[in-house]
Amino acid sequence: MIRFDQVTKRYPSGHEALQSLSFELAAGEMAFITGHSGAGKSTLLKLIGLIERPTRGHVTVNGHNLHGMRARGIPQHRRGIGMVFQDHRLLMDRSVYDNVALPLIIAGLPRDEVGKRVRASLDKVGLLDRERAAPVTLSTGEQQRVGIARAIVAKPAVLIADEPTGNLDPQLSAEIMQLFADFQQVGTTVLIASHDLPLVKRMGKRVLVLDHGRLLDDWRPGDP
Ligand SMILES: Nc1ncnc2c1ncn2[C@@H]1O[C@H](COP(=O)(O)OP(=O)(O)OP(=O)(O)O)[C@@H](O)[C@H]1O
Numbered sequence: 001m002i003r004f005d006q007v008t009k010r011y012p013s014g015h016e017a018l019q020s021l022s023f024e025l026a027a028g029e030m031a032f033i034t035g036h037s038g039a040g041k042s043t044l045l046k047l048i049g050l051i052e053r054p055t056r057g058h059v060t061v062n063g064h065n066l067h068g069m070r071a072r073g074i075p076q077h078r079r080g081i082g083m084v085f086q087d088h089r090l091l092m093d094r095s096v097y098d099n100v101a102l103p104l105i106i107a108g109l110p111r112d113e114v115g116k117r118v119r120a121s122l123d124k125v126g127l128l129d130r131e132r133a134a135p136v137t138l139s140t141g142e143q144q145r146v147g148i149a150r151a152i153v154a155k156p157a158v159l160i161a162d163e164p165t166g167n168l169d170p171q172l173s174a175e176i177m178q179l180f181a182d183f184q185q186v187g188t189t190v191l192i193a194s195h196d197l198p199l200v201k202r203m204g205k206r207v208l209v210l211d212h213g214r215l216l217d218d219w220r221p222g223d224p
Helices: 041-048 071-079 096-106 111-124 140-152 170-185 197-203
Strands: 002-010 016-025 030-035 056-061 081-085 158-162 189-193 206-211 214-219
Touching: 002 041, 016 041, 016 056, 016 206, 016 214, 030 041, 030 170, 030 197, 041 056, 041 158, 041 189, 071 081, 081 140, 096 111, 096 140, 111 140, 140 158, 140 170, 158 170, 170 189, 170 197
Parallel strands: 030 189, 030 206, 081 158, 158 189
Antiparallel strands: 002 016, 002 056, 206 214
């Protein structure tokens, strides 16, 4: 689960990207974060991944209050979180297989275990037959799927995504969002920042709306 308690984030520039933000996402829940450009969506996700730290308040992820977490605890924390970015950040000189295997190799898993998990992940995103391909030979949607396979390969309890469909056409965007919903179905907690309001609404999940760093609305399925 994910919990924000009165979280404020002020960047060194003095700008307050998040202001006294509080919300809780239960284990296995899926939600979207929407809001205007600069509303604080990416900042919120960065605090979960400990890419940034709050100025005030507490963030709890998977039962751990991140406040007291030292630098040496960060790699283990990040292994419990799958992160997907708009620009997928794949290594273009490595195969699809190598890209997805990377988090497991860094974690020191045995080679046969890595092989099993990589193939299971590629199977889930429908790319099992492309494991030897170079990412440049894949379509944008396929590259995004490789990024998702890499994010889920270590079986994280929490999956966060920052504008994962930003570069995709409506059909592919809907497919990628459905893929995230499938991970929720098997128990993963999923939080996605997205500008695409029509698509977000169609998904019928909880929606947190940010406005200048504050929580403007928290819509849940069943609300009018
Ligand atoms: N490293 C930084 N240093 C200073 N200000 C920053 C930094 N990162 C973000 N900001 C500012 O904080 C505010 C929130 O940014 P953030 O990227 O979280 O918004 P966002 O809702 O994700 O926007 P977008 O939809 O455009 O990606 C913006 O005004 C941005 O300029």
